[in-house]
Amino acid sequence: MEIKDKNKPIANPSVVLREEFDDWAILFDPDTAEGFAVDPVGVFIWKRLDGRHTAEEIVAELRKNCKNVPDEALTHYNEFIAELIKRGLVGKEIKKEKTA
Amino acid sequence: MRLMNTPREVDLCVTTRCNLRCKYCSHFSSASDVGKDLPTEEWLKFFEELNRCSVLKACIGGGEPLCREDFPELVEGILKNKMRYDIMTNGTLITDELASFLASTKRCDSIQVSIDGSNSAVHDTCRGEGSFVKAIAGLKLLQKYSLPVTVRVTVHKDNLADLDNIAEFLLEEMKLPGFSTNSASYMGLCRQNAEQLMLAPEERSFAMRKLLDLSQKYNNRITAQAGPLSEAYEWLQMTDARRKGQKSIQDRGFLSGCGVGGDKLAVRPDGTIVPCFQLPHIELGRINQVELKDVWQNHPELKRLRERNNIPLSDFEFCRGCEYINFCTGNCPALAYTICGDENHPSPDACLKRFLEAGGRLLEKCQK
Numbered sequence: 001m002e003i004k005d006k007n008k009p010i011a012n013p014s015v016v017l018r019e020e021f022d023d024w025a026i027l028f029d030p031d032t033a034e035g036f037a038v039d040p041v042g043v044f045i046w047k048r049l050d051g052r053h054t055a056e057e058i059v060a061e062l063r064k065n066c067k068n069v070p071d072e073a074l075t076h077y078n079e080f081i082a083e084l085i086k087r088g089l090v091g092k093e094i095k096k097e098k099t100a
Numbered sequence: 101m102r103l104m105n106t107p108r109e110v111d112l113c114v115t116t117r118c119n120l121r122c123k124y125c126s127h128f129s130s131a132s133d134v135g136k137d138l139p140t141e142e143w144l145k146f147f148e149e150l151n152r153c154s155v156l157k158a159c160i161g162g163g164e165p166l167c168r169e170d171f172p173e174l175v176e177g178i179l180k181n182k183m184r185y186d187i188m189t190n191g192t193l194i195t196d197e198l199a200s201f202l203a204s205t206k207r208c209d210s211i212q213v214s215i216d217g218s219n220s221a222v223h224d225t226c227r228g229e230g231s232f233v234k235a236i237a238g239l240k241l242l243q244k245y246s247l248p249v250t251v252r253v254t255v256h257k258d259n260l261a262d263l264d265n266i267a268e269f270l271l272e273e274m275k276l277p278g279f280s281t282n283s284a285s286y287m288g289l290c291r292q293n294a295e296q297l298m299l300a301p302e303e304r305s306f307a308m309r310k311l312l313d314l315s316q317k318y319n320n321r322i323t324a325q326a327g328p329l330s331e332a333y334e335w336l337q338m339t340d341a342r343r344k345g346q347k348s349i350q351d352r353g354f355l356s357g358c359g360v361g362g363d364k365l366a367v368r369p370d371g372t373i374v375p376c377f378q379l380p381h382i383e384l385g386r387i388n389q390v391e392l393k394d395v396w397q398n399h400p401e402l403k404r405l406r407e408r409n410n411i412p413l414s415d416f417e418f419c420r421g422c423e424y425i426n427f428c429t430g431n432c433p434a435l436a437y438t439i440c441g442d443e444n445h446p447s448p449d450a451c452l453k454r455f456l457e458a459g460g461r462l463l464e465k466c467q468k
């Protein structure tokens with residue numbers, strides 16, 4: 001098996017994003033019953049984890065849409081994605097092997 | 101209080117049918133007893149809306165939900181739409197095949213089975229001949245597949261003397277982690293059988309004392325959100341606060357005893373959305389005809405119920421002159437409705453002053 005594009009994470013399709021009126025949200029995995037609280041920036045990123053956007057593209061879009069995005073945004077993005085991967089909320093698309 | 105965007109959970113009364121006729125059943129003869137069930141496809145379509153609304157959990161009840169031949173299909177629909185689920189059942193229709201299926205879903209948070217006695221003679225008095233044997237068989241099947249089974253014991257006149265045995269049977273013999281209790285309340289069929297079933301003040305005093313002692317004996321493995329054990333904790337807290345000279349308990353002195361409209365909605369067997377399965381007379385619209393999110397955010401009846409906790413108990417003639425007024429919550433709006441005809445009224449059933457005046461006792465020894 002080969003990871004199709006390491007730089008393009010994809011949201012676990014089973015996970016529910018539950019947004020509220022105020023600016024918090026929760027990512028809920030119905031298979032484990034675990035929830036993970038995310039802020040508005042986290043929600044912004046989550047909605048772009050479709051396996052087509054690179055980290056650089058998402059952070060660039062974030063800079064375009066939000067004020068006061070820090071210089072270390074890409075590092076913060078990578079830390080956030082690493083946490084989501086650790087919790088099973090995000091994965092990487094696997095390239096299918098050709099069978100004879 | 102900030103309102104959630106959509107309800108977090110939904111209680112689904114998926115059928116009006118039941119294979120039993122328990123004498124205190126809150127469903128039959130209530131506004132939820134509509135005589136017909138929605139077809140499968142209506143529920144499945146609604147589950148898709150629940151998914152769009154990011155609802156996290158569905159609690160499946162009835163009637164008896166396992167009377168529905170399409171029950172596994174409904175569970176599949178819940179899974180497909182990213183929810184977890186609870187089941188409330190009398191336990192008598194559970195089969196090995198069903199228990200195996202439920203275990204395979206890995207999304208079941210709890211299956212509550214009603215057990216009212218330590219043996220057939222006690223359990224079957226209210227729930228019908230043969231129901232104990234079948235319910236225990238069902239319970240054992242759920243345990244066989246390591247499902248998260250819970251038991252609800254409804255306390256009434258006929259099982260009061262069996263509480264010690266029930267605790268021993270469920271916690272020691274059946275090895276359940278715990279069980280919850282309530283009592284036969286003035287709702288549904290119980291209204292016709294109130295004299296026969298509901299606890300008189302002296303019996304209620306006994307039940308409170310007994311359940312407090314048993315809860316202590318079994319390291320708090322016996323719990324309650326209503327009924328004698330819950331009342332014992334509640335009323336002892338009120339009398340204790342008053343004795344210590346406190347003027348009030350925070351957020352009390354208002355109709356604050358229920359969080360209706362806070363994080364849940366319910367649906368009747370005919371698809372009518374209601375605020376709570378115990379308030380089935382308040383109709384908020386029909387599933388698949390109205391938008392759940394719109395009902396949740398804008399329905400005037402829900403807004404009215406959410407404002408309950410701003411209504412001071414001092415507004416009610418019923419509470420006037422009561423020394424516990426600043427310590428009280430008015431308790432359950434559903435019972436207030438069935439007794440007084442108005443959900444925005446304190447529940448007379450939960451009134452400490454009335455209980456004491458009628459000869460009820462709160463025993464010092466019971467205090468935690």
